[in-house]
Amino acid sequence: MENNIFFLVPFAAVTAMAFAFYFFKKMMLESEGTGTMKKIAQYVREGAMSYLKQQYKVVSLIFVVLALLFSVMAYFGLQNTWVPFAFLTGGFFSGLAGFFGMKTATYASSRTANAASKSLNQGLQIAFRSGAVMGLVVVGLALFDISAWYFVLDYFVEEIEPGHKLVIITTTMLTFGMGASTQALFARVGGGIYTKAADVGADLVGKIEAGIPEDDPRNPATIADNVGDNVGDVAGMGADLYESYCGSILATAALGASAFLLNPALQEKAVLAPMLVAAVGVFLSLIGIFLVKTREGANMKQLMAALNLGVNISSLLTAMAAFAILYLIGLPNWIGISFAVVTGLFAGVIIGQTAEYYTSHSYRPTQKVAESAVTGPATVIISGLGLGMISTAIPVMTIAAAIILSYLCAIQFDVANMLRAENLSMGLYGIGFAAVGMLSTLGITLATDAYGPIADNAGGNAEMSGLGEEVRKRTDALDALGNTTAATGKGFSIGSAALTALALLASYIEEVKIGLIRIGHNTLVFASGESFDTQKAGFADFMTYYQVTLMNPKVLIGMFLGSMMAFVFCGLTMNAVGRAAQKMVEEVRRQFREIAGIMDGTGLPDYARCVEISTKSAQKAMLFPSLLAIIVPVATGVVFGVSGVMGLLVGGLSSGFVLAIFMANAGGAWDNAKKYVEAGHLGGKGSDVHKACVVGDTVGDPFKDTSGPSLNILIKLMSMVSIVMAGLTVTWSLF
Template sequence: MSMNYFYVVPLASLFALGFAFYFFKRMMRESEGTEKMKTIAQYVREGAMSYLKQQYKVVALVFAVLVLIFSVMAYFGLQNNWVPFAFLTGGFFSGLAGFFGMKTATYASARTTNAARKSLNKGLQIAFRSGAVMGLVVVGLALLDISVWYLILDHFIENADTGHKLIMITTTMLTFGMGASTQALFARVGGGIYTKAADVGADLVGKVEAGIPEDDPRNPATIADNVGDNVGDVAGMGADLYESYCGSILSTAALGASAFISNPAMQQKAVFAPMIIAAVGVFLSIFGIFLVRTKEDADMKMLMKALNRGVNTSAFFIAIFTFVILFLLGFENWIGLSFSVIAGLLAGIVIGQGTEYFTSHSYKPTRRIAESSQTGPATVIISGMGSGMISTVIPVVSIVFAILISYLSPLGFDIKNMLSAENIGMGLYGIAIAAVGMLSTLGITLATDAYGPIADNAGGNAEMCGLEPEVRKRTDALDALGNTTAATGKGFAIGSAALTALALLASYMEEIRIGLLRLGDTVLEFADGNTVEVAKASLIDFMNYFQVTLMNPKVLAGIFIGSMMAFLFCGLTMNAVGRAAQKMVEEVRRQFREIKGILTGEAVPDYARCVSISTKGAQHEMLLPSLLAIIIPILVGITMGVSGVMGLLAGGLGSGFVLAVFMANSGGAWDNAKKYIEEGNLGGKGSDAHKAAVVGDTVGDPFKDTSGPSLNILIKLMSMVSIVMAGLTVSWSLLG
């Protein structure tokens, strides 16, 4: 009977991919406009695809090495034989999601510009529904990958004990999340370095030094800047949220298999529940997409209201359907688990609204940053950093409430016994399913994010083609909205990463169980002489056995290393952007100096040279920070064992989450403060206040588009690497 419920998951995946194809074909039937508009769009498209091709070559080499390592581990019994294949498919589908999303975005930008020549609503719908292709491709491919792997493993893994078979299936499926995380990190870091090197170079030399508008065709870096929007904010974001979506579903399934191991009748349903909730979320996301439309004279708040209408309607209905799904599956505590899902949903909405408040120029925090530009760049930077730090309060408090409510709800708020061996598994399952709730309507929430770079490119096309002011006014309105939705999307991605990573911490212990059994260790022997069978040991038994306590110096050491990793990673990626941007600045200055007639419009800049600089810089600079995220958890595991790894993951989660929110919101606020001035406030374009705001924006660029959004992948990738390497960690570590 349970399998009948399961088949809604592959059905939803096909439904999502079908609508993605429908929206893509609808968009392609629209006109790209004039010949010049088509030419510029083609430049951007070719640059984006060229970069992605180079990136995938580098990533393919890394994957080949890792697959070889996993194959050797499997040969020596340290790893499941399916892991190398699962790892490959996770990376492949993550990359494929980014590829399809970026392909759509590069075709949609000029069509959005052309639609904006007719009406604001037409431009909004093309940009948003093109962004919806990304959202639907991500959820469609993710559910397809999960469905196929479940059916394969269910067929081939043979075990007389059905309960442990499901644990083996779900923990094996978790490992394809490492492939998705690895691909996502390279996409995010490489794309972020690419786009911000071009953006900083274009702004500092073009706007500040030469005094020409943003996206002016006389700026040699402007094509590279537009290419970067696609490779960083579309391909990178798509790969990022693909692995978040998969990670939340699979970690919940793994915890469900463990929490209900003594209840075989419910165990399979607990595994299927997150998949089914996500599947229903697909249908509701598509419904919400069709609700997004606005009036012609819409201002920023009205545009935001149009997008929120679709997102909030989808979220409302998934909350209702969750009660129905969990009731039909037969959970005794179906009401409590449903409130766990709602806690995740509400946390996502609150984080989104908080991010909007701190990054939209419709509200005071961003306007205060804009006003501070009247006294120079230094006060802009101080104001933006202060606002970003304060902005962390809402997401952190939201996640804290979501964790507590989602843990306690399935237990009937039995606070006194919340950490008993019987309750802890169910409580953690509640947290994990809350992450599923937050991501259940990803089809539409990711659409609001992918919409941003499409609108940005549309504005660039309008400026480079010299279209009438009314068109640029409409694309600027869409672009300003895109900055806010992008910041909201980043906050949403970071929030979901926090809940998913917490669930992965518990899943790590399940993988430790499998690792011990694979090595033939069937009994845990405690210092007091007591023993517990590994197969029947609770999470608390494992925590006690490996001494995961704050009094253990290995745990404390791991916490400090994990906290350091967040800052080290940000420092490396920030410096990478700085070095690549420096080369871009020098190149743009050289062209202005040596190619006579650029600034008068009599000569054409060498756009290809700037694209090449960004591509080479990104490929070279992305390797070190990305590989560190893989290497450090392995080193901590083989030196400090399980307790050190738990400390590492906890430290990375805590510091990484807060730092990521701060960087994303600071960057978004600086960007919109600049746009607020460009709309004619505080002196408008070309004023001293505008130049100061541009400097603030260039500081914020790597904050919001490189380091900040990459941190949520770092948090989850370290967890995934630890899970995949659990067999090595329990078999050999220097400090036990």
């Protein structure tokens, strides 16, 4: 191991967590405001922690069962003996990242509201740097986990033959991604159901029926709504992007180990390269974080420009640093691989800007959705659906361009021999680096995403505490910005999921190879009668051996199943939100009807009952769709074998990616159309146009905050499950 180079990775991990702690302590020194503001923040904090504690109990039981299953598989030689431990650590660190982020967010909201009473810039600074805690904790814990496992496996894994050791190490490390993915899916689905059940209940009864503001303290569901912003959009999102970040780095490292299998001198450099690029991205993200600030009275475009300045500077510096890093470590074709990194960075920026254009009420698409509300809720729904569908075009074309450009950069534009064995391996390595590039500035890009729910909670705290109109105007501006940054963050995370899942698809073949060798299948015998050494076989050889072609019915069946999974998963989570929201609506109506004095402020709503309804509904409803994502890849492998699994992953990736973009952008547009009207346009708050937009926002809530963002975890989790269960798939399948 080239220890002197590799130590940059754990050093970056420590630096990220040190700055996260610094931003947290600095935020805690700020005033939390009045006694009422403190009391409301405490309600939200206790509700969020109570929910997370209950969720971790449920998820822990599932993790224990899965770890035991992997242990049994390892005992029978179907699995690497390190997998159960790697699986558990991946889940633990993913959950820990979400916990730290949510703890920070629940302390930051009241402080953001109080700072906004002084100036818009102070409110932005506290909210954004508190969001940066989430970003830095995610990258810090991820790089720490990767560093620790690399050291451990490098020490314990014995040298089998030149080059094979690093293949074993990297594919074993990939399996802790399944732990992270599993934890992330439960966090996203459970948190998404929780927050949207409360949000829909608060909107439908509070805003439309009772005619009171969104975060009015008279609304029984308002505390549950604010709790939900934290458990879904902070804890769930942190676990989600922790898994994406690790997956992109480890999949690329595994592809590097495979591409340079016959050249051990270069192989280690190829494995370390994605880790080093990610490590340097931590330091450059910090520069961007310190650049974010704005002036008093800034409009939406100026606020967005303030955030974009930090993100774009970090991205530019990371692109430049990639060339220096890959040159200094002596990676072959370092210029081409560096341009693959740049391709990923630019793709992330384009997808983010596209999401901003389609979801910000500063631009015409969302304004048109608001204008369609003049004729009622039905036209709002139609307009939002149409916008969401159209908005998929640019992200899909961007990802397609990123795939082909990063592939060609890695093979030095040898178009005539694109699919030659050595070019195929290097091209896939380039695609992996595009995913690493897109996520290399996660420290700041995640900060812009986590900022959103903090700003939203700050607005709720300001409303419930009765702060002045000027303060509410500032928190509304920060909240509207947060809706847009959340939409751009979702687009960014979905785009990175697509590239990461593609790299994982290639890594699956590596795990198939290892699974065959583990069971003693050392020779591939093709249908033509030719035979080939399994150890030396490449991607194209395995595609031929397993007949992975569009004419193979097993592949076609897998593709249909993968596409179906995206829609069934969304249907299950949407229905779960609907059922939970129905209970919430009934409870809020009951309280308005039975608790005397709520509307005149002399009676106190039963906030705890609404929190309890959301918690129980989320815990119950998250299990089936989450477990389905684990069961289907295993069942597909057992029935249709490797070719069926390849079809499943391709179908899930293509359908899931487009569907996720559609849902995120449609939901974001509906939300900001409502904000546009609330800002005084088209009749303002309380008008018929506003009520129609509230209906659109209610439909969009589970789109953008439950089903949509969960899809990118679904497509990666199915890949991770397939990788971990590859040993079983190659050992036995029905067809």
